[in-house]
Amino acid sequence: GENVGLHLPTLSVQEGDNSIINCAYSNSASDYFIWYKQESGKGPQFIIDIRSNMDKRQGQRVTVLLNKTVKHLSLQIAATQPGDSAVYFCAEKSRRTAGNKLTFGGGTRVLVKP
Amino acid sequence: NAGVTQTPKFQVLKTGQSMTLQCAQDMNHEYMSWYRQDPGMGLRLIHYSVGAGITDQGEVPNGYNVSRSTTEDFPLRLLSAAPSQTSVYFCASSIQGANEKLFFGSGTQLSVL
Numbered sequence: 001g002e003n004v005g006l007h008l009p010t011l012s013v014q015e016g017d018n019s020i021i022n023c024a025y026s027n028s029a030s031d032y033f034i035w036y037k038q039e040s041g042k043g044p045q046f047i048i049d050i051r052s053n054m055d056k057r058q059g060q061r062v063t064v065l066l067n068k069t070v071k072h073l074s075l076q077i078a079a080t081q082p083g084d085s086a087v088y089f090c091a092e093k094s095r096r097t098a099g100n101k102l103t104f105g106g107g108t109r110v111l112v113k114p
Numbered sequence: 115n116a117g118v119t120q121t122p123k124f125q126v127l128k129t130g131q132s133m134t135l136q137c138a139q140d141m142n143h144e145y146m147s148w149y150r151q152d153p154g155m156g157l158r159l160i161h162y163s164v165g166a167g168i169t170d171q172g173e174v175p176n177g178y179n180v181s182r183s184t185t186e187d188f189p190l191r192l193l194s195a196a197p198s199q200t201s202v203y204f205c206a207s208s209i210q211g212a213n214e215k216l217f218f219g220s221g222t223q224l225s226v227l
Binding site for chain 2: 008034036042043044045046049089091095100102103104105106108
C-alpha cells in the first residue's frame with residue numbers, strides 16, 4: 001500500500017552487503033514465526049518461516065534466527081540486492097490461537113544503496 | 115492461478131457511505147481473512163473465516179461485516195464509512211491448518227473523507 005512506510009524504522013544497506021532485520025515478540029506462547037516482504041503498492045509476500053522447535057532455518061539468500069530465551073527473531077539477507085528494497089514484517093502465532101491468525105509487527109524498511 | 119484477487123484497487127468514500135471490498139481466491143483455500151494496514155502499525159486482523167458459512171471476528175472488527183457463502187469469495191462490507199477507516203485493506207488466504215503461510219492480495223487503498 002502507498003501509505004506503508006510512514007514512521008517505520010529504516011535500514012540502509014550497501015548493495016552486496018548482508019542485511020539483518022530484527023524483531024522482538026512478547027508472547028512466550030508463540031510457536032510459529034514468519035517473515036513477509038512488502039514492496040511498494042503490493043501485498044505482503046512470504047519469505048521464510050520457522051517453528052519454535054528450531055533456532056535457525058535457511059532459505060535462498062535468507063536465514064531466520066530464533067532466540068526464544070530473549071524472544072527475538074531476526075532475518076538475515078545475504079548479498080543484498082536492489083530488489084530487496086522493501087518493508088519487511090515479522091509475524092507470530094501462538095499455539096493457543098485458533099485457526100491461522102497471525103499477529104504482525106510494525107515492519108522495517110530496507111533501502112539498498114547502489 | 116490468479117491467487118488472491120482484490121477489487122477495487124482504490125476507492126474514495128464520503129463519511130456515511132457504504133461499500134463492499136471484494137476478495138476472491140482460486141487456490142481452494144479454506145481459510146480467508148481481512149487485514150487493515152495503517153502507518154507504523156503493521157497489519158491488524160479484521161475478520162476471518164475457516165470455511166464457507168463460518169466467520170469470526172479478529173482484532174478490529176467494529177464497523178465491518180463479512181460473509182462466506184462460497185469457498186472462493188470473502189467480501190468485506192463497510193456499513194457506514196468513517197474517516198478512521200481510511201487504510202489499506204488486504205485479503206489473505208491459506209490452507210486450513212495450525213501453521214500455514216498466508217497468501218495476500220495486492221490490496222485496496224480506501225480513503226474516507
